[in-house]
Amino acid sequence: MTDRATVYARIIELIEPLNTKKVALTEATSFAGDMEMDSLTVMDLVASMEDEWDIMIPLNLLPDLETIGQVADAVAGLVAKKG
Amino acid sequence: MTNPPVLDLLAKYDPLIAEHAGLLSTGIRDPFGIVMEKVLSPTEAIIKGRHTILLGTYNYMGMTFDADVIEAGRQALTDFGAGTTGSRVLNGTYQTHAACEEALKDFYGMSHAMVFSTGYQANLGMVSTLAGKGDFIILDADSHASIYDGCKMSNADIVRFRHNDVADLEKRLKRLPPEAGKLVVLEGVYSMLGDVAPLPELVAVAKAHGAMVLVDEAHGMGFFGEHGRGVYEEQGVADDVDFVVGTFSKSVGTVGGFCVSNHPKFEILRLVCRPYTFTASLPPAVIACSTTSIRKLMTAHDKRARLWEATRRLHGGLKARGFRLATDTPESAIVSVLMPDQETTALMWSTLIELGVYVNMSRPPATPAGVFLLRCSICALHSDEQIDIVLAKFEQAAQMAQLALHEHA
Numbered sequence: 001m002t003d004r005a006t007v008y009a010r011i012i013e014l015i016e017p018l019n020t021k022k023v024a025l026t027e028a029t030s031f032a033g034d035m036e037m038d039s040l041t042v043m044d045l046v047a048s049m050e051d052e053w054d055i056m057i058p059l060n061l062l063p064d065l066e067t068i069g070q071v072a073d074a075v076a077g078l079v080a081k082k083g
Numbered sequence: 084m085t086n087p088p089v090l091d092l093l094a095k096y097d098p099l100i101a102e103h104a105g106l107l108s109t110g111i112r113d114p115f116g117i118v119m120e121k122v123l124s125p126t127e128a129i130i131k132g133r134h135t136i137l138l139g140t141y142n143y144m145g146m147t148f149d150a151d152v153i154e155a156g157r158q159a160l161t162d163f164g165a166g167t168t169g170s171r172v173l174n175g176t177y178q179t180h181a182a183c184e185e186a187l188k189d190f191y192g193m194s195h196a197m198v199f200s201t202g203y204q205a206n207l208g209m210v211s212t213l214a215g216k217g218d219f220i221i222l223d224a225d226s227h228a229s230i231y232d233g234c235k236m237s238n239a240d241i242v243r244f245r246h247n248d249v250a251d252l253e254k255r256l257k258r259l260p261p262e263a264g265k266l267v268v269l270e271g272v273y274s275m276l277g278d279v280a281p282l283p284e285l286v287a288v289a290k291a292h293g294a295m296v297l298v299d300e301a302h303g304m305g306f307f308g309e310h311g312r313g314v315y316e317e318q319g320v321a322d323d324v325d326f327v328v329g330t331f332s333k334s335v336g337t338v339g340g341f342c343v344s345n346h347p348k349f350e351i352l353r354l355v356c357r358p359y360t361f362t363a364s365l366p367p368a369v370i371a372c373s374t375t376s377i378r379k380l381m382t383a384h385d386k387r388a389r390l391w392e393a394t395r396r397l398h399g400g401l402k403a404r405g406f407r408l409a410t411d412t413p414e415s416a417i418v419s420v421l422m423p424d425q426e427t428t429a430l431m432w433s434t435l436i437e438l439g440v441y442v443n444m445s446r447p448p449a450t451p452a453g454v455f456l457l458r459c460s461i462c463a464l465h466s467d468e469q470i471d472i473v474l475a476k477f478e479q480a481a482q483m484a485q486l487a488l489h490e491h492a
Contacts, residue, residue: 040448043224043243056258058219058240 004076007053011072014048027069053079106425111433114444124148125336125464130441136469138459139443143416144305144386145464146336146376159371166366171198172353175364183370186377187343191312191327195349198341199358200365202301202330203229205340207236208358209297209328210268214239218264221255221289223247223280225273225451227299239266246273246451249284256292265294271303271314275450275458276409277417279303282318290323297326302415305334305380306387306463334380337373339365383463390416390463393470397461400474405488406481409456419445420477422455427486431457434480440473 012025018041019025023034031037037045046057049071055078065071107113121129125145128135146152159179169175180198187196199205210233214220218239222230225246234241242259245251252267259265267289269280282298289296300313308316311334315324325346331339342352353359365373391413398413401420409419422428425446432444435457443458450456459473481488 038448040451040453047224047243047245050258051254054258056240056242056255059234059243060239060241 004072007076007079008068008072010052011049011068011075014045014052015068018045025068027067027072029068030066031068032066049075053082055079055082106429109426109429111429112436114429114432117436117441122147125462126466126469128441130436133437133439135436135439135441136465136473137441138461138465138473139441140462141302141333141460142336142462143302143390143460144334144336144376144380144383145462146334146379149336149376149379151379152336152372152376155375156368156372160366160368163367165368167364169363170360171364172360177364177367177370179367179370179374180364183374183377184341186374187341190310190377190381191343192310193327193343194345196341196343197349197353197356197359198339198365198370200339200362202328202332202340203232204358204362205328205330205342206230206299207233208356209326209342209352210234210266211236211358212352212356213237213295213297213326214264214266218266219259220266220268221252221259221294222268223270223273225275226268226270227274227301228449230268230270230299247278247280247285249281249288252285253288253292256288256294259292261293265289265292266297267294268297268299270299270301271307272301272415272417274302274417275419275445275454275456277302277413277415277419277458278410279314279414282315282320282324286320286323295325296323297328298324299328301328301330301333302417304329305383306390306416311380311383311387331369331373331376335373335376337369337376339369339373386463390461393463393465393467394418394461396467396470397459397473400470401477404474404478404481406477407489409454416461418459418461420457420459422457422486425455427484428455428457430484431480431486434483435476438476438480440476440480 019035021036031042050057065074119128125142125147126137128137163177167175183198184196206229210230214237216238219242220234220239221242223246224243242255244255269285272279286296298315303313305311307314315321326342326344328342331337394413394416398418402408407421409421428444435442445456445458447453
């Protein structure tokens with residue numbers, strides 16, 4: 001059973017090596033704004049999350065996923081749907 | 084009543100403006116502001132009054148000054164006028180455009196050809212029109228901006244796989260619903276690093292998952308494969324590729340884009356592909372130049388051989404001098420030199436242009452994975468003497484820019 005808290009914790013671990021600005025990571029931290037990640041880094045990060053949970057996060061969803069919390073919601077939802 | 088203050092929509096570009104100004108404040112020339120004052124030949128121009136060797140123009144086959152090509156354009160300009168002022172599907176298809184599509188069909192041995200006004204529009208149009216709502220587009224991470232933009236414009240779900248990684252493509256295809264329509268988009272040559280795709284493996288995986296395959300041969304047309312059709316021909320996967328997209332602005336030497344295919348329903352795309360329909364067609368002179376160039380490229384065996392020879396000379400020469408290159412062997416007619424950071428790249432580029440050598444400076448996000456490059460593209464008309472001059476200038480520039488070179492193993 002993968003609950004949202006577990007997903008969130010693992011997402012933080014995946015982001016940490018890419019957090020070059022050493023921003024404090026919270027639910028509300030944004031990828032482009034706070035962490036200043038470029039679009040390529042964000043896409044690579046998404047790929048690593050896809051592989052972590054064997055899910056598919058289409059790139060066209062990314063404009064709606066601005067913060068860590070939003071990504072955690074989306075991933076938890078996709079994992080739950082997978083069953 | 085007074086109007087509210089206008090919010091400056093360009094304010095979002097302030098960080099980029101500052102970065103660019105910072106770069107120029109070091110006294111270097113603007114890498115993105117080059118003006119060619121005179122173009123002497125496919126390999127030489129005058130830039131800021133200086134005689135410059137062109138090594139970053141993608142003019143692979145040197146067709147821009149071909150006498151037959153120029154004469155065809157001159158004739159079409161006289162016979163058909165300066166422009167068509169219209170869409171391909173209204174008043175913008177002349178006999179010249181039909182003849183150009185015939186030349187493409189002959190060149191590729193395919194039953195359908197559609198000419199777009201630019202290569203960018205060809206990818207934008209094909210990718211966005213083939214895949215619609217409920218379909219999936221699966222693209223290589225290093226795909227050209229025109230492919231990414233085509234994805235954005237489609238209503239499909241977009242899945243990206245790691246560059247040239249067959250296992251990663253397969254893993255991602257397996258996650259997709261079997262009943263959904265799928266388009267796998269590949270390139271024969273990737274223009275940043277100049278590396279070539281393992282098409283047989285990638286195409287086999289795509290087909291095993293019921294996907295249609297589109298291959299962009301922008302940087303492969305003219306000198307890969309027996310007929311110069313591209314990497315997909317050379318690697319023997321022609322039967323499994325559904326759509327080939329290409330451009331006139333590289334080996335053909337003009338401007339324009341195209342898609343060729345054997346799909347029986349291909350012609351309907353002319354009515355539904357917006358980047359084809361809602362723009363003016365290419366001027367008759369451009370089209371006539373392209374047609375003549377395409378027909379000449381069919382049999383340009385000597386030029387192809389010469390292009391590879393010059394490419395090997397440059398690649399080998401740079402490697403021997405200790406430059407780090409993006410590919411260990413010359414895989415295409417693009418030789419990319421790896422640079423450590425933005426400052427050194429800009430300084431090297433600027434020094435080279437002062438020494439009379441034009442190459443492309445490439446940086447993220449156009450390049451993959453934060454890589455900085457000096458990108459060279461070779462022309463069949465580059466002489467050995469020119470390549471040797473370039474090699475000497477590279478060495479001199481590295482010294483002036485204090486770029487560390489590596490002992491050749």
